[in-house]
Amino acid sequence: MTTQPDRLFAQPHSELQDFAFNEDVVRVFPDMIKRSVPGYPTIVENIGVLAAQFAQPNSVLYDLGSSLGAVTQALRRHVRTEGCRVIAVDNSHAMVERCREYLHAQDSMFQELLPVDVQEGDILALDFAPTSLVALNFTLQFIDPEQRLPLLTRIRQALLPGGALILSEKLRFEDEQQHTLLTDLHIAFKRANGYSELEIAQKRSALENVMKPDSLEQHRERLLAAGFSQVVPWFQCLNFASLVALP
Ligand SMILES: Nc1ncnc2c1ncn2[C@@H]1O[C@H](C[S@+](CC[C@H]([NH3+])C(=O)[O-])CC(=O)[O-])[C@@H](O)[C@H]1O
Numbered sequence: 184m185t186t187q188p189d190r191l192f193a194q195p196h197s198e199l200q201d202f203a204f205n206e207d208v209v210r211v212f213p214d215m216i217k218r219s220v221p222g223y224p225t226i227v228e229n230i231g232v233l234a235a236q237f238a239q240p241n242s243v244l245y246d247l248g249s250s251l252g253a254v255t256q257a258l259r260r261h262v263r264t265e266g267c268r269v270i271a272v273d274n275s276h277a278m279v280e281r282c283r284e285y286l287h288a289q290d291s292m293f294q295e296l297l298p299v300d301v302q303e304g305d306i307l308a309l310d311f312a313p314t315s316l317v318a319l320n321f322t323l324q325f326i327d328p329e330q331r332l333p334l335l336t337r338i339r340q341a342l343l344p345g346g347a348l349i350l351s352e353k354l355r356f357e358d359e360q361q362h363t364l365l366t367d368l369h370i371a372f373k374r375a376n377g378y379s380e381l382e383i384a385q386k387r388s389a390l391e392n393v394m395k396p397d398s399l400e401q402h403r404e405r406l407l408a409a410g411f412s413q414v415v416p417w418f419q420c421l422n423f424a425s426l427v428a429l430p
């Protein structure tokens with residue numbers, strides 16, 4: 184299980200392909216996400232802490248768009264609730280394969296971890312079991328905008344009383360000046376983490392058709408429309424935020 188530094192966009196590409204969660208990305212993903220998403224390690228660890236407050240006995244905890252299972256690992260470090268199990272779902276074959284290897288490594292290092300099932304599949308086609316915790320950690324922004332409300336509605340319907348959805352996303356800002364300021368500050372964050380102007384520009388174009396961030400107001404309205412009763416931001420660093428939505 185080797186992880187490499189992210190140099191995917193370091194050389195000039197004459198024709199940039201749309202960003203995809205393929206084997207090349209899997210190889211560099213832990214480095215890429217840490218250097219690209221301000222607050223990522225804090226968010227992941229604290230999803231475990233929050234989850235321990237919402238987990239109900241004998242229920243499922245979902246990690247949707249699990250990538251390499253960072254959130255699943257945090258859930259297994261923090262949740263001790265009787266009879267819980269984790270279902271991690273991702274539609275990238277390369278991610279799922281590597282995620283299973285990481286979780287086997289976690290299994291061999293710790294005892295009494297929650298059981299976990301890593302499923303390769305589309306979260307839009309998921310038949311949800313009764314759940315007390317759903318994590319969408321930077322996944323909704325990659326879902327077709329038309330499908331976001333139907334997905335959140337299905338999640339809301341599967342949530343048990345006392346449970347929660349944790350939703351982390353890159354944000355767009357409705358005020359243009361605020362949007363420009365936080366976008367520029369995010370670019371400064373990437374530069375400070377060793378990315379060149381070329382890497383930043385090429386990744387931005389590769390993501391353009393693939394990742395479509397919403398504003399905080401859009402998230403709040405959509406979550407309420409999906410049947411959630413409360414939406415509480417618990418973390419923001421620059422243009423990246425995480426919300427708890429209660430049924
Ligand atoms: N329809 C879909 N069905 C299943 N998976 C999907 C779908 N669309 C995208 N994905 C998957 O969602 C993940 C988004 S990354 C999540 C990080 C992780 N949560 C983390 O906490 O490390 C976010 C990022 O890289 O910015 C990828 O693995 C996709 O394959």
Ligand SMILES: O=C(O)C(=O)Cc1ccccc1
Pocket residue numbers: 215216219220353386390
């Ligand atoms: O890199 C970016 O600009 C992002 O918005 C976050 C990101 C992180 C990892 C994969 C895809 C997008």
